[in-house]
Amino acid sequence: MHTDFERCVRAVQSKDARFDGWFFTAVLTTRIYCRPSCPVAPPKVRNMSFYPSAAAAQQAGFRACKRCRPDASPGSPQWNERADLVARAMRLIADGVVDRDGVPGLAARLGYSTRQVERQLLAELGAGPLALARAQRAQTARLLIETTTLPMGESAFAAGFSSIRTFNDTVREVFALSPTELRARVAKGRPAATPGELSLRLPFRAPLCPDNLFGHLAATAVPGVEEWRDGAYRRTLRLPHGPGIVSLSPRPDHIACRLRLTDLRDLAHAISRCRWMLDLDADPVAVDAQLGKDPVLAPLVAKAPGRRVPRVADGPEFAVRAVLGQQISTAAARTHAGRLVTAYGERVEDPAGGLTHLFPDPAALATLDPAALAMPQTRRTTLTTLVTALAGGELDLDVGSDWQRARAQLSALPGFGPWTVESIAMRALGDPDAFLASDLGIRFAAKELGLPTTPAALNRHAAAWAPWRAYAVQYLWATGDHAVNTLPVNGAA
Template identity: 65%
Template sequence: MHEDVERCLRAVRAKDARFDGWFFAAVVTTGIYCRPSCPVTPPKAANLRFFPTAAAAQGAGFRACRRCRPDASPGSPEWNERADLVARAMRLIADGVVDREGVPGLAARLGYSVRQVQRQVRAELGAGPLAIARAQRAQMARLLVETTPVPLSDVAFAAGFASVRTFNDTVREVFAITPSELRQRARKRQQPAAPGTLALRLPFRQPLDADHLFGRLAAEALPGVEEWRDGTYRRTLRLPHGYGIVALRPLPEHIDCRLTLVDLRDLATAIARCRRLLDLDADPVAVDEQLRTDPVLKPLVDKNPGRRVPRTVSAEEFVVRMVLGPKAVEYGTELPASDGLTHLFPEVATLEALDIPLIRALAEREVDLGVGSDWDRARAQLKALGLDTRTVEAIAMRALGDPDAFSANDPAVRRAARRLGIPAVTEHSAAWRPWRAYAAQHLT
């Protein structure tokens, strides 16, 4: 996208928010980079440079705009639409793998050498994995500075910085302001939140069919782990350094997110998993435009634009729920009373004694369903365990996040096809590619 200069210029001149996160626009004369929808008057084309990531803009010496806050843009939809090495790497980086395991750990999860991963990521994104993770740390630091009373020295380590000095230097470099000044400015606009709770805004691209998305989550809520109450979806989260409780409420311009964490180092991972659960980095305009090309589907899309695929915070959790249903809670970790949420969902390692082939394969890592997994390989592994196509595609859609996952044998899809007069679903669905998972949301 960033290499298509004319298209980028049109987006910047139109202040088109649909392209926020797709690329970043940097102004040579000011040394600032912005999101495409920044409200300031666009500069001359000769003074603009375009970058695929915030890390690339920072690496070129630009600092983030204080007005449009480009670091808070929705993520690029590309990383959830593709299954190649770079997209898988970006999903893993967002989940905090580089901060926890370094680039060698990232490469090991991807099945490539460190050199191959660094070369391919840098070639496409203009920055290596470490720089991208650093940009993410800066964003997490800003959130902690602005939304919590945590001492700045503790913020530094919670955000993943090795020292307070590195934290101070990075914040000044990226935002052109010291952490203390950043906190002082934020106090004027802080949202009220309960003690120990982070009040955040999760941005998304318009439109968003929140009724369908949250309706599905509410209908499938697992008592003790999840609940729907007073227009808010709440659940517990098992995280790398501890656990968290999140409350998500849809608002017209963003998702209101109230997050309580045992360990603040889990902030980036918790946000990434909430965004993945709600499919917030999707590009609904591109999806709906493609689905509207089918005259049969067009009225459904026109009636409910912006449908998302309700996903999951953990692929392994989704699979265990398919196998055990509500009984899964019995094996979870009990928590102190938390206003209706009583358990963390169990880890697959604790379920291995049940001797269920699929769960055992997950526990023994015979099947890789992680955020950086290869979708085609995961499908092959699941089929080798004897799972039918319908089940495999349900896992690919909801757990892996493949936007084209689809099964014509799904009973709800077949019923909708008969109602709409579609005689051969498999053949007809070719018109919906590569967004068949989203088409299924209109049919089920």
């Protein structure tokens, strides 16, 4: 979009927050870059220049605006909508792959050469993977500086910088303030933090309907791994440097996020997983505009706009849970998953609630005894075959995976029909066009709304909802009387 100069100018002049994260405005006279909705008076048109990423603006010598904080804007929805190389690379960079494994590690995950990945990112985003990762490190550094009392040296290494000097230089270059000055700006009036916790605000594009988003996560919560407590969805996270616990609460203009981490180096990774889980980088205006063209869906969209797709923090985890939930109730699926967690999950300490375990990873589940599973033999075979493929690295269900390849691999496994494959594509892979035509809840909704009820006919009708059929699923599910559609009441669940 940044190449459409006139459209960008109109968005900046109208301070349109819908375009935050889509592009960045650089002011040639002040050498500052902003988000489109910056509250400062728009610059003269002749002084505007537009960039596709914060990294590109920083690389061109612009520093972040202190008023609108463009580095903290929601991410571009393109990286959730698309399945090409650039989109997969951006999802992996946000997940911290470059910081952990370098550019060669990123390229290996994508299945392309380092040169090809760098060339495509530079062509579309104006910055290579190292510059994009550097921009993310700067954002993580700002969060640590402003929300914790950590010594600057610890903040530097936790943010992923290799030296304090690089940390100082980057913060000054990006924010036009030293780390000490940046902390001093927010120190006054900052509420006291709970020891060992980080308190953050996760932005999103309005509108956001929290009912189905948090209702689904709470209603399907696996005992010991997830819970709804005191108005917040809480869960354990498996992170590169140790376990973590997150608490997420809906607010009118942000998601309140409280993180307890074993190692602060996992901060950027944890934030990325939380944003992914709540689908916070979606473009609800574009989604609802498309779905609202259908006279059947239009009233549902108008009643509760901004529905998101409730995802999962870990792809392999959800694949296992999807198999456990085949042809049984939500309560029974939770019971089966809870038993696996107790038997094979790693224990964690939760001083603030009732979380007890991490969900077991494929390596741990590879040791399970199929005979101990209280389920039909065919489903035992489905589960053990899945776990073997995940543990052996033959199946990739992480955020940077190739959606169509993953679908084909899943479909080749015994016991994986369209419902299971599309459920995984929607909630684990993040494909916005995944559609569960054979789901009973969808078919009941279709019957009530006068839509076709057979999977084939419903798929044909739903073709007009592309590329947002996963969001249509949320609107259709919402017609039913089920706990997944209702924001839980406060208290422990």
